[in-house]
Amino acid sequence: MFVRHAHPTDCFYLYNMMRCLARHNNSTDSFHITQLELQNRLFQRKEHQVLVVEQDHNLEGYISFNIIPENESSAAWAIISELYIGGCDTNRKEEITQALLSAIAKEARKYHCTDIRWKVSSKGHK
DSSP states (O other), rough: OOEEEGGGGGGHHHHHHEEEHHHHTGGGGGGGOOHHEEEEEEESOOOOOOEEEEETTTEEEEEEEEEEEOSSOOEEEEEEEEEOOOOOOHHHHHHHHHHHHHHHHHHHTTTTOEEEEEOOOOOOOO
């Protein structure tokens, strides 16, 4: 198992995982992105960064985040917008979650972030 930055070739799998997350959160009505738009947002416009967990050429989960750069009044910080772990047993989910959170902490240190925050929405989520 290893964590890496997502590539454009991952968009098909990322799209399917995002649809699963939307179903789990009862928010499929607000899931209006296409696979092509996802690829554009992630790799052309770079709206989010995505790290994926890969095992034996299969993606097992992802974490989506942004780095908010430092400015005159505050230090840089990272914000997590989504975390998805595919269907597996509890121990495996914990292992994948730990790997993704460790990887985002490493990314945050790289950008001199002083804080990692988690974007939480109460709309339609379980």
